[in-house]
Amino acid sequence: EGFAVDDFLKPDRVVIGTSSDKAKKIMEELYKPYVRSGNPVIFMDEKSSELTKYAANAFLATKITFMNEIANLCEKLGADVDKVRAGIGSDDRIGKRFLFPGIGYGGSCFPKDVQALAKSSDDADYDFKILDAVMSVNEKQKTALFPKIRSHFKNDLKGKKIAVWGLAFKPDTDDIREAPALYNINALLKEGAVVSAFDPEAMNNVKNIL
Numbered sequence: 001e002g003f004a005v006d007d008f009l010k011p012d013r014v015v016i017g018t019s020s021d022k023a024k025k026i027m028e029e030l031y032k033p034y035v036r037s038g039n040p041v042i043f044m045d046e047k048s049s050e051l052t053k054y055a056a057n058a059f060l061a062t063k064i065t066f067m068n069e070i071a072n073l074c075e076k077l078g079a080d081v082d083k084v085r086a087g088i089g090s091d092d093r094i095g096k097r098f099l100f101p102g103i104g105y106g107g108s109c110f111p112k113d114v115q116a117l118a119k120s121s122d123d124a125d126y127d128f129k130i131l132d133a134v135m136s137v138n139e140k141q142k143t144a145l146f147p148k149i150r151s152h153f154k155n156d157l158k159g160k161k162i163a164v165w166g167l168a169f170k171p172d173t174d175d176i177r178e179a180p181a182l183y184n185i186n187a188l189l190k191e192g193a194v195v196s197a198f199d200p201e202a203m204n205n206v207k208n209i210l
Contacts, residue, residue, distance in 0.1 A: 009034055014041045017049025054120070057113035058131060063098045064105045065134045068141050071101030104141035106169030106178035111138075142180040146187045158192035167199035167206045174201040176209075185210065 011034060016027050024043055031041050044052070067085065074081040081101055089096035105111070114131055121128035153160055169179040176182060179202075185195050197206065 010037075011035065011039055013039055015049050015052050016041065016043050017046040018043065019045060051117075051120075054113045054117040057109050058117045058134070060098050061105050061110040061114050061138070062130060062134050064102075064110075065137050065141070067099050067101050068104065068144075069137060072144070102141075103144055103180040103184070104138045106142075106180055107175055108177045111178045142183040143187055146184055149188070150191070157188065159194065160192075161194045161196060162188050164188075164195055164197040165199075167197055168202040172201065174199075174205050176202050176205045182206070182209075 014031050014035065016024070016031075018024055018027070027043075028041060035041055067081075070084060071081040073079075074084060085099045085101070088094050089099050114135060118128055118131045118135065121131065149162070150157060164181055164185060167179060167181045168174060168176055181197075181199075185197065188195050197203075199206065
């Protein structure tokens with residue numbers, strides 16, 4: 001997506017799961033040039049490192065989903081979600097990132113990792129209620145705009161031409177895996193609308209499936 005090399009060279013942290021002293025020494029040596037500014041290399045057992053990866057992405061997915069719920073509530077209460085976002089984002093315990101409301105998360109990592117963590121929880125006979133709520137809310141959020149579109153056209157979308165700008169799950173990528181735009185396009189087509197879509201990166205991938 002254009003940032004892989006930069007992310008590798010300047011990591012926030014490096015998490016390594018190993019029970020081997022030899023592997024630990026080798027990985028420590030390999031990563032030393034990339035953590036000179038003091039960002040940590042954290043060693044742990046393999047299960048903990050795998051859970052760390054899943055937990056980080058599940059937490060970010062939860063943060064996005066929470067903000068989408070706040071946006072939905074703002075609409076009902078007459079509040080301005082952008083002002084709420086600025087207000088809570090200035091709290092350094094919360095932070096400014098992943099607070100922009102929208103039509104749900106997509107891509108490869110968040111859906112897959114949230115589902116994997118939920119599956120691991122089920123296998124361990126643990127009822128991870130927050131994850132179930134995140135997945136349920138996100139599924140509904142993907143097409144949250146669609147009822148508004150139908151209502152605007154008095155429940156008759158047949159022959160209406162609808163423009164869709166942005167097809168990938170986030171900007172600057174051609175990744176359309178679990179992209180909410182696709183769910184909306186399919187809903188529009190089912191109602192007989194004509195869709196005119198554009199994305200600077202993802203056009204070819206979408207043309208391959210639609």
